Amino acid sequence: xxxxxxxxxxxxxSVRAFVAGMLLSLCTHSLQATSFLYFYNPNVTVTxxxxxxxxxxxxxxxxxxxxxxxxxxxxxxxxxLLDPQPHLFMLTSYQYEQWNERVQERPDLTLTPLxxxxxxxxxxxxxVLTSKTADIDLKTALxxxxxxxxxxxxxxxxxxxxxxxxxxxxxxNYNVIEVPKDLDALMSVTFGVAQVALTANTIYEQFKQRNSxxxxxxxxxxxxxPISLPIVTTYLKNSQDIxxxxxxxxxxxxxxxxxxxxxxxxxxxxxxxxxxxxxxxWVEIARE
Amino acid sequence: xxxYSHTAKSTNLRHVLGKLATVMCVxxxxxxxxxxxxxxxxxxxxxxxxxxxxxxxxxxTAFESSLTEDFxxxxxNVKELSRKSLRALFNQHQPDAIxxxxxxxxxxxxxxxxxxxxxxxxxxxxxxxxxxxxxxxxVNEPPSAMIFGMINYVFPKxxxxxxLYSPEYNAELMTTAEVSAQDFNLSLxxxxxxxxxxVAARLEEMLEKxxxxxxxxxxxxxxxxxxxxxxxxxxxKMNKPIISFSKGLTEFGxxxxxxxxxxxxxxxxxxxxxxxxxxxxxxxxPQVQEPIGSHVSLNLKKVKRLDLSYNKQALSSIDYIVR
Numbered sequence: 001x002x003x004x005x006x007x008x009x010x011x012x013x014s015v016r017a018f019v020a021g022m023l024l025s026l027c028t029h030s031l032q033a034t035s036f037l038y039f040y041n042p043n044v045t046v047t048x049x050x051x052x053x054x055x056x057x058x059x060x061x062x063x064x065x066x067x068x069x070x071x072x073x074x075x076x077x078x079x080x081l082l083d084p085q086p087h088l089f090m091l092t093s094y095q096y097e098q099w100n101e102r103v104q105e106r107p108d109l110t111l112t113p114l115x116x117x118x119x120x121x122x123x124x125x126x127x128v129l130t131s132k133t134a135d136i137d138l139k140t141a142l143x144x145x146x147x148x149x150x151x152x153x154x155x156x157x158x159x160x161x162x163x164x165x166x167x168x169x170x171x172x173n174y175n176v177i178e179v180p181k182d183l184d185a186l187m188s189v190t191f192g193v194a195q196v197a198l199t200a201n202t203i204y205e206q207f208k209q210r211n212s213x214x215x216x217x218x219x220x221x222x223x224x225x226p227i228s229l230p231i232v233t234t235y236l237k238n239s240q241d242i243x244x245x246x247x248x249x250x251x252x253x254x255x256x257x258x259x260x261x262x263x264x265x266x267x268x269x270x271x272x273x274x275x276x277x278x279x280x281x282w283v284e285i286a287r288e
Numbered sequence: 289x290x291x292y293s294h295t296a297k298s299t300n301l302r303h304v305l306g307k308l309a310t311v312m313c314v315x316x317x318x319x320x321x322x323x324x325x326x327x328x329x330x331x332x333x334x335x336x337x338x339x340x341x342x343x344x345x346x347x348x349t350a351f352e353s354s355l356t357e358d359f360x361x362x363x364x365n366v367k368e369l370s371r372k373s374l375r376a377l378f379n380q381h382q383p384d385a386i387x388x389x390x391x392x393x394x395x396x397x398x399x400x401x402x403x404x405x406x407x408x409x410x411x412x413x414x415x416x417x418x419x420x421x422x423x424x425x426x427v428n429e430p431p432s433a434m435i436f437g438m439i440n441y442v443f444p445k446x447x448x449x450x451x452l453y454s455p456e457y458n459a460e461l462m463t464t465a466e467v468s469a470q471d472f473n474l475s476l477x478x479x480x481x482x483x484x485x486x487v488a489a490r491l492e493e494m495l496e497k498x499x500x501x502x503x504x505x506x507x508x509x510x511x512x513x514x515x516x517x518x519x520x521x522x523x524x525k526m527n528k529p530i531i532s533f534s535k536g537l538t539e540f541g542x543x544x545x546x547x548x549x550x551x552x553x554x555x556x557x558x559x560x561x562x563x564x565x566x567x568x569x570x571x572x573x574p575q576v577q578e579p580i581g582s583h584v585s586l587n588l589k590k591v592k593r594l595d596l597s598y599n600k601q602a603l604s605s606i607d608y609i610v611r
Contacts, residue, residue, distance in 0.1 A: 051609040119601070145559065147580065177559055179581045180549050181605045183441060187434055188580035193556065210440045213471035214433065260588075263600030 035245055039070040039090040040077035041230050042151035056261040063248045086241035093228035112237040114246055117229035117267040119202055124226035126201045127158045132217040133195055138166050141221050144195035146176045147185035162222040190214050330565045333383035334363040337390025343550040344389045347410055350554030366393045374399055385561045407560045409553040424575050426556045431578045432465040435546045436472040442602045450477040450498035454508035484511035495526045503532045527594055535608055538585035545585045552581020583607050
């Protein structure tokens with residue numbers, strides 16, 4: 001009986017149809033365009049772009065045809081900003097505002113923020129200037145060796161902002177030393193190699209909490225205005241593909257792989273941005 | 289008859305002499321300008337033990353790019369120079385400071401005048417080379433505070449750390465590490481070993497009482513590759529993570545390793561040289577500095593296998609991940 005079925009033309013036709021169907025489905029799947037989450041952020045220290053991409057891709061690939069693409073160069077990142085596909089762009093609020101100002105004449109290239117990164121429910125952080133030298137004032141501190149991590153130009157800009165806040169004159173240059181991580185900058189002060197550290201307040205708080213003895217002499221001399229954590233933006237806010245992509249990002253914090261991917265970005269989750277409000281206020285809205 | 293040819297010749301000669309004088313004046317002025325501008329610059333002789341070694345090259349590049357335009361760096365690969373040519377080099381350049389990368393470069397820098405300050409980096413256990421009074425530098429090994437700080441950050445639940453050491457080689461390290469551990473609210477369980485054959489038994493006994501094992505570069509504890517393999521096997525059997533000092537060991541089975549960042553050591557050396565040359569010697573404190581940049585590797589595969597709780601946000605500070 002089985003022999004008769006296996007040998008029949010009808011069986012072969014069914015097998016052929018099944019194989020063709022499978023092939024067609026495979027082709028359709030591979031032809032479906034990949035949506036990218038493009039990333040550039042000079043404010044954070046990315047020490048390891050390969051692992052950053054791989055770990056985030058592990059999460060995104062498990063959800064569909066999505067990929068993460070980080071950039072260490074602003075120009076290259078801006079080149080992909082011109083791609084009118086259903087992609088997401090993760091950048092700083094400062095870069096986002098600058099971009100939208102540049103493309104004022106091109107509504108099709110105007111980015112809309114959808115999500116903002118969060119650390120323990122907060123969408124902003126600040127930069128703090130710390131020292132363990134007793135009785136040091138901000139003016140003296142700014143003339144000492146300052147350890148920082150990340151982009152040098154951004155660090156110098158923040159130092160000038162801190163100087164201006166205290167009505168001190170701004171400088172072209174400071175006596176800075178670059179280290180790989182904010183934690184290293186704080187350590188360098190405890191070792192006495194640098195006298196001052198410029199770091200994210202979140203890292204400073206963690207350092208103080210965990211290393212009470214090491215950090216007991218450390219004190220904050222100045223704090224910058226709140227800086228938004230990276231935001232996720234798009235051109236195609238009404239696209240179904242984009243909505244699906246955003247949903248995938250939003251649920252990152254509920255899975256192990258997603259938490260690892262967020263951890264690589266130095267985040268613990270995302271908050272929704274209400275794009276209807278003016279740019280200057282969207283961070284506050286996101287915090288609510 | 290008036291000798292026109294003579295007049296023509298003498299005019300020609302005057303013309304040539306005039307041109308020569310102009311050229312000489314320009315040369316003199318140029319040389320004056322150059323010597324003035326050269327006098328304003330500081331000369332650093334950079335001696336690299338072997339510029340084909342990646343970590344040395346990283347320190348060199350960071351050093352060169354960190355110095356301001358007031359510095360001229362003359363770079364030499366020690367591997368390609370004889371002692372005679374080195375002596376000639378010191379006499380020819382009369383540098384304001386010498387930066388040495390690696391122990392071989394530091395050794396030969398002693399051929400230079402004692403007046404010239406030497407700044408070193410990338411030397412394994414620099415104490416063994418004996419520091420000169422005019423020597424400044426950056427230690428190659430990460431301080432225990434950096435390692436404990438990172439353990440605290442990545443594995444906040446790890447509180448008890450065990451370490452095996454030979455008193456002959458690492459007694460001093462243990463003294464500073466014990467103080468450092470207390471600063472980070474960690475308890476350090478130390479046990480000395482005098483012979484490699486004691487290691488396995490002591491390790492098993494110790495792992496019962498600790499959350500993690502800190503594997504240090506000790507010639508008795510890590511007598512050979514077989515010994516390292518055996519340490520990893522015992523720790524695995526007892527489900528205890530190993531914290532080590534090299535990326536290679538993270539690939540071999542340790543969960544975390546903390547090394548000094550080579551580029552930061554180059555930057556630190558450049559800062560020391562700048563301070564020394566600009567007479568800001570008081571800024572160079574201490575004379576031999578701890579490295580302030582870390583390079584961290586994490587074996588995420590092992591973390592999961594041991595079901596270790598870790599700070600996921602710390603992943604953004606990891607330089608290399610084994611998955």
